[in-house]
Amino acid sequence: MSESTPPTPPDEDADTDLSRTLELRVPEMDCPSCAGKVTNSVERLKGIDELDARVTSGRLVVKYDPTRTSDAEIRERVRAAGYKIAGSDAELTVSVPDMDCASCANKVENALEGVDGVSAIETRPTSGRVTVVLEEETDPETVTAAIGSAGYDATPISDGSGSIGDDDPIWKSRRAAITGAGAIVVAAGMALEFVFTGADLTLFSVLGRSYDLSALLFIITAAAAGAPIFRNGYYSARNRSLDIDFLMSVGIVAAVAAHHPFEGATLAVLFSIAELLEQFSMDRARDSLRELMDLSPDTATVKREDGTTETIPAEELAIGDVVVVRPGEKIPADGTVREGESAVDQSPITGESVPADKAEGDEVFAGTIAESGYLEVDVEQTAADSTIARIVRMVEDAEREQTKREQFVDRFASVYTPIVVALAVAVAAGPPLLAGASWNTWFLRGLTLLVIACPCAFVISTPVSVVSGITSAARNGVLIKGGRHLEAVAESDTLAVDKTGTLTTGDLSVTDVVPLEGADEADVLRRASAAERRSEHPIGRSIVEYAEERGLDADDPDVSSFDALTGKGVRVDIDGETHYVGKPGLFEGLADLEHVHATTDGGELLETESTAADANDRPDCERDNCVDVLRDVVPRLEAEGKTVVVVGTEDGPLGVIGVADRVRPEAMWAVSRLQAQGVRVVMLTGDNEGTARAIAEQVGIDEFHAELLPDEKLDWIHRLEGERDGNEDDDRDGHVAMIGDGINDAPALATASVGIAMGAAGTDTALETADVALMGDDLTRLPYLYQLSNTANGVIRQNIWASLAVKMVLAAGAPFGFVSVIHAVVIGDMGMSLGVTSNAMRLANVEPKIPEDLAGRGDDE
Numbered sequence: 001m002s003e004s005t006p007p008t009p010p011d012e013d014a015d016t017d018l019s020r021t022l023e024l025r026v027p028e029m030d031c032p033s034c035a036g037k038v039t040n041s042v043e044r045l046k047g048i049d050e051l052d053a054r055v056t057s058g059r060l061v062v063k064y065d066p067t068r069t070s071d072a073e074i075r076e077r078v079r080a081a082g083y084k085i086a087g088s089d090a091e092l093t094v095s096v097p098d099m100d101c102a103s104c105a106n107k108v109e110n111a112l113e114g115v116d117g118v119s120a121i122e123t124r125p126t127s128g129r130v131t132v133v134l135e136e137e138t139d140p141e142t143v144t145a146a147i148g149s150a151g152y153d154a155t156p157i158s159d160g161s162g163s164i165g166d167d168d169p170i171w172k173s174r175r176a177a178i179t180g181a182g183a184i185v186v187a188a189g190m191a192l193e194f195v196f197t198g199a200d201l202t203l204f205s206v207l208g209r210s211y212d213l214s215a216l217l218f219i220i221t222a223a224a225a226g227a228p229i230f231r232n233g234y235y236s237a238r239n240r241s242l243d244i245d246f247l248m249s250v251g252i253v254a255a256v257a258a259h260h261p262f263e264g265a266t267l268a269v270l271f272s273i274a275e276l277l278e279q280f281s282m283d284r285a286r287d288s289l290r291e292l293m294d295l296s297p298d299t300a301t302v303k304r305e306d307g308t309t310e311t312i313p314a315e316e317l318a319i320g321d322v323v324v325v326r327p328g329e330k331i332p333a334d335g336t337v338r339e340g341e342s343a344v345d346q347s348p349i350t351g352e353s354v355p356a357d358k359a360e361g362d363e364v365f366a367g368t369i370a371e372s373g374y375l376e377v378d379v380e381q382t383a384a385d386s387t388i389a390r391i392v393r394m395v396e397d398a399e400r401e402q403t404k405r406e407q408f409v410d411r412f413a414s415v416y417t418p419i420v421v422a423l424a425v426a427v428a429a430g431p432p433l434l435a436g437a438s439w440n441t442w443f444l445r446g447l448t449l450l451v452i453a454c455p456c457a458f459v460i461s462t463p464v465s466v467v468s469g470i471t472s473a474a475r476n477g478v479l480i481k482g483g484r485h486l487e488a489v490a491e492s493d494t495l496a497v498d499k500t501g502t503l504t505t506g507d508l509s510v511t512d513v514v515p516l517e518g519a520d521e522a523d524v525l526r527r528a529s530a531a532e533r534r535s536e537h538p539i540g541r542s543i544v545e546y547a548e549e550r551g552l553d554a555d556d557p558d559v560s561s562f563d564a565l566t567g568k569g570v571r572v573d574i575d576g577e578t579h580y581v582g583k584p585g586l587f588e589g590l591a592d593l594e595h596v597h598a599t600t601d602g603g604e605l606l607e608t609e610s611t612a613a614d615a616n617d618r619p620d621c622e623r624d625n626c627v628d629v630l631r632d633v634v635p636r637l638e639a640e641g642k643t644v645v646v647v648g649t650e651d652g653p654l655g656v657i658g659v660a661d662r663v664r665p666e667a668m669w670a671v672s673r674l675q676a677q678g679v680r681v682v683m684l685t686g687d688n689e690g691t692a693r694a695i696a697e698q699v700g701i702d703e704f705h706a707e708l709l710p711d712e713k714l715d716w717i718h719r720l721e722g723e724r725d726g727n728e729d730d731d732r733d734g735h736v737a738m739i740g741d742g743i744n745d746a747p748a749l750a751t752a753s754v755g756i757a758m759g760a761a762g763t764d765t766a767l768e769t770a771d772v773a774l775m776g777d778d779l780t781r782l783p784y785l786y787q788l789s790n791t792a793n794g795v796i797r798q799n800i801w802a803s804l805a806v807k808m809v810l811a812a813g814a815p816f817g818f819v820s821v822i823h824a825v826v827i828g829d830m831g832m833s834l835g836v837t838s839n840a841m842r843l844a845n846v847e848p849k850i851p852e853d854l855a856g857r858g859d860d861e
Contacts, residue, residue, distance in 0.1 A: 025086040041081035110239035111150035151235035179272040182225030189217035218261035226268035244454035274830030295367035300332035321379040334381040342373030413455045424449035448814040451824035457832030461799030465840040469792040479773040489789035498740035499685035504661035508542035512658030515599040524655030531572045531581040567709035593629040638690020667699040673783035784848035799836040
């Protein structure tokens with residue numbers, strides 16, 4: 001079980017203006033005990049302002065005063081605790097725009113594998129990036145030089161972000177111009193050879209072979225259009241990579257040498273066109289990443305202390321700066337509104353189409369747009385740490401995790417290519433040598449198989465679909481942190497749902513106060529708020545807020561010995577007497593709740609059908625207004641969907657407080673859509689059974705489990721997964737998704753097959769913990785997530801099997817002369833690469849659906 005360790009409070013004397021942040025990857029720090037050892041070791045250093053050990057992601061975030069300690073000393077303390085720092089050797093990300101296919105990535109990997117000081121290599125052709133881990137003394141120039149030796153230009157990206165690929169259209173490139181000219185020359189040569197044969201003069205003879213004008217044009221075209229192919233083929237051979245460039249180079253040279261210049265020229269031109277189209281298709285996939293990166297503004301208007309304003313680059317903003325945002329401008333940094341009011345379009349972050357009204361004290365995010373008013377915003381995060389920057393990084397990182405299908409494709413391709421190459425050689429040489437067949441005929445058939453041997457379309461079929469799906473989801477306010485999570489959502493036909501903050505808004509409010517045993521309503525609230533003031537539970541906060549609204553000062557009593565009783569309530573000493581505030585079950589064996597007396601003076605007597613009868617049922621009691629809290633009060637409040645909180649001492653209860661939460665207006669619609677998609681929705685909540693039943697009935701959930709402690713929620717996750725495993729009629733492996741607030745439910749989210757966090761915008765814990773994060777508090781994104789995942793899995797399957805089937809059909813037909821070189825290039829390479837990429841782009845058309853009655857609701861509705 002994994003959970004986050006709470007941040008260590010900052011030293012009061014720390015100079016926050018000088019603070020720096022260091023983030024370390026500590027993979028072996030995977031439990032609270034490990035986190036404790038690491039933080040205890042680092043805390044010994046002077047100048048540590050704040051520590052945040054995130055065990056779910058294996059990261060340690062340290063804010064420190066560089067005048068009192070250093071990066072090196074912090075790293076040393078982590079190692080002293082017995083833990084290795086992954087990437088204590090520097091991680092370098094390099095932009096390689098021309099690396100746009102699996103073949104290119106293999107060449108780059110082969111070039112880097114022999115470089116001293118490079119300990120890990122990760123290529124990402126869909127974004128044109130390479131990430132390497134360098135030993136301390138290895139400089140970036142060594143990496144770029146090695147990549148250059150593979151034939152690719154490389155540029156280091158210092159902060160892990162920056163432009164993706166090349167912004168210039170591929171059709172304006174030098175290769176496009178040469179290819180276009182080559183196509184014209186080939187067309188002219190074909191006209192001479194097949195139409196204007198009288199003009200096709202014989203120019204010369206070499207080694208008994210005559211060369212016509214058309215043949216010369218074909219040879220010139222093969223040399224010109226094939227030059228980039230030969231260059232890449234050279235680097236492939238140099239790096240021992242059996243890829244498409246090497247195979248095509250061999251094919252073109254062999255065709256010309258065997259006196260088939262037309263086939264050689266055609267192969268060079270068609271393959272160059274295929275490469276251009278493939279790069280164009282990859283650029284379309286990269287565009288979705290560029291759109292995310294372009295959300296943040298380049299500049300910001302800063303308001304200085306003297307009232308003047310200055311426009312500076314957004315990345316130069318510092319925490320504590322005040323930025324001015326005028327109507328229509330993008331907010332340049334995460335922060336809090338200090339002055340002004342405006343409707344803000346938050347769709348880049350949350351995906352919500354309806355602008356949210358923002359005023360003084362409200363949180364805003366970089367990349368969102370102030371539509372109607374002037375705002376002044378206190379900057380609370382630098383550009384590199386803003387929510388949108390973290391989203392972009394996580395979307396990029398998502399590409400780094402291979403899905404199960406990608407792993408299968410890579411394994412298959414590593415076997416497929418050598419087999420087909422061997423078959424091509426056998427076809428070209430076998431029949432002529434063994435049966436005296438025509439060298440001319442079987443050479444061309446072998447050449448065709450050589451072209452078919454490269455599985456480019458097959459290899460890119462999955463990653464291009466994953467990138468398209470993940471970036472499409474990010475634009476709609478859903479952050480998916482890896483291709484395997486995109487796959488797993490559709491494979492999870494059971495969804496465990498938390499109640500508070502998920503099905504409900506989480507905005508709790510006190511609705512009923514029932515004073516008992518002579519206490520008045522004010523006294524009950526004062527004691528309850530005094531006890532709950534140190535609690536972080538939403539119910540406790542709602543009681544404190546309600547008491548403050550009533551003008552009751554909870555600070556008057558002497559409060560001490562606070563103890564949070566997980567899943568039950570709190571115990572605290574107030575004015576020297578022990579008080580309990582929590583669920584009715586907290587008082588079991590402690591105080592009698594079955595026979596108490598309602599206060600009628602200074603408070604409200606809760607009327608129930610059995611109140612009068614209950615008084616008559618107590619002939620041994622001389623007092624009036626006898627009430628059975630467990631039989632009369634609790635059932636009525638719970639039937640109304642309210643949570644019951646009892647306030648009392650060891651001597652007995654002093655009052656009962658009813659707290660209610662509002663069901664999200666879209667909850668019923670979202671649940672019904674999920675159920676229509678075949679998803680079994682189960683509610684898991686720590687609330688009482690009566691309230692859980694009332695909420696479940698309101699939203700249409702048939703199965704719920706109430707009064708669960710955090711560890712019992714984990715048990716239910718395992719139990720639900722076991723039920724799936726035990727279903728012999730279903731081939732899915734017990735996948736259960738869980739959606740919660742990402743903070744209180746962190747252990748359950750980490751345990752589920754897919755953890756989905758609600759309202760993750762601006763919440764570091766939710767972004768770190770969840771596999772999928774719904775950036776806004778909007779349940780309409782949940783059916784969209786399942787729809788996108790199902791569609792993505794379908795697209796990936798279509799791409800894999802279609803590309804595989806086409807390759808197999810072509811490979812089967814080539815030895816019999818049914819498939820030519822032109823077919824192999826146009827259909828097997830160019831056609832399928834375009835096909836799988838275009839099919840993957842369909843995922844961008846999957847949009848969230850919003851019920852008509854909620855389409856125009858405002859933020860406050």
